[in-house]
Amino acid sequence: MTSYRSSRMLATALTTLVAAPMLAVALPAVSAHAESQTVASIARNEVGGTCSDYNCQYPGAWCAEFTRWVWNKAGANTSGISAAAVSIYQYGKNKGTLHSTPQVGDAVLYDRDGSLNDGDADHVNIVVAVSGDDIQTVGGNESGGVRFRSWFNWKTNSSPVGAGRALAFVGPAGLAETPTAPVSKAGDLFHATRLVDGSWEGFAPLNGFGGAAFFNASQESIAATPDGSTQTLATGNDGKLYHTARYADRSWTGWAPLAGYDGAADFAAKDQAITGMGNGDAHVMAIGNDSKIYENTRFKNGTWAGWTPVGAWQAKKIATAGLPDGSTQTLIVGNDGNLYHATRSVEGTWTGWNAV
Structure with a gap:
């Protein structure tokens, strides 16, 4: 502080x-x-x-x-x-x-x-x-x-x-403006906190990217990390992935677009998931617009590892969870509509996809 x-x-x-x-x-x-x-x-x-x-x-x-x-x-x-x-x-x-x-x-x-x-x-x-x-x-x-x-x-x-x-x-002096209150629409993201005593703080809109009052998204996922912060991943209406973190002191980093794979400016995704890890990192899984599976890591210092493809498989949906031993468990819905599972070890190696 x-x-x-x-x-x-x-x-x-x-x-x-x-x-x-x-x-x-x-x-x-x-x-x-x-x-x-x-x-x-x-x-x-x-x-x-x-x-x-x-x-x-x-x-x-x-x-x-x-x-x-x-x-x-x-x-x-x-x-x-x-x-x-x-x-x-x-x-x-x-x-x-x-x-x-x-x-x-x-x-x-x-x-x-x-x-x-x-x-x-x-x-x-x-x-x-x-x-x-x-x-x-x-x-x-x-x-x-x-x-x-x-x-x-x-x-x-x-x-x-x-x-x-x-x-x-x-108040600021000398402004010549007609105040217009921003209006929320379907797809705007809101945030609320459930306190330890079980009570809830009211929902509030998440700041938008680039000065917008709201962040309009087609999908979002959230994960907690041991330092008391939360990591939020969202797919904007432009199809690109964005990230923001809420620290334990209730401040937010603000939305930032994720850099793309292999030098691309942005990463567009069909589906995504994020999980907090015991070492303070956050692990991200995503299905790119090519339907292939990619992984990324946000380190606890705020830097990113960059995207790495996970084999040649293609999928429609994805979910992931981190375990105390540092491994992750990931589920996908393949292009055939069936459910598959794979494990990523602490060293970063994958078991391969097995039908559930």
Whole structure:
């Protein structure tokens, strides 16, 4: 987890503010700006980015620089925003967009002290969805990069990155847009978490690829890995395979297309499956558009082994499961409609397909 001590030190060094009254009683309840789906779309599209992508000057504390970059790309007036998170608070006061309830496109300011009276802020990120008191955010300098955070109650929960409570919301000034809420359609992917006590968190849409609000897919599969993350594989409506990971801290890597076989740019598949392995890797099986069977591995460090064909067999459907000894068991429905099974050893060798 990235430390935010540098954010606090930077804010204090770069910004001098007149002490403000407690936000809980001082801020208006209604925003001075309309919801910005444009800001949300841009922010979602940057999930997975790093400091260098935004020409940030302070690699240890660049959350405000990321927010400024997103707002600027959306066409907002960002004058007055520095690399200090608390400069966004002053910006909101000056522009008349400081308020106490969230809207899409807002910057949300966090502080461990429970007040911005000391003239600093520990963190800032961008609100990309609102449902009652629950929000979704995208922020820079979170776990080393730009991360998406799924639903959390901003009134009762601390920041998803441990940077204190949400104390204020600031809208971007100068945007000329007519807000249009994205509409889900059949095939869009949603995610929910079943907690240890048996209760469920509500379903939320998974971010789309390339800035889309939703990810529309013809098929998806999911697997858990020992570090507490989940690995999701999906076949987009373009027929290509995409992957995203949800870490234990609830952040997402964002969708990325899988590179193709033998130098191809993409991998298109008729069917696919993924399983978590005891060593932290995730093993992927897929049926290519040539109906042949391929395997791939996502290592626990986030890199990929690349596709390898598994013999010359062809199949219609595929499923796979990892075992504690490091082997995998795979089932296919062959082109003859029959069910076949094969085992992949820890060393990577296959037994060959046998009819079930």
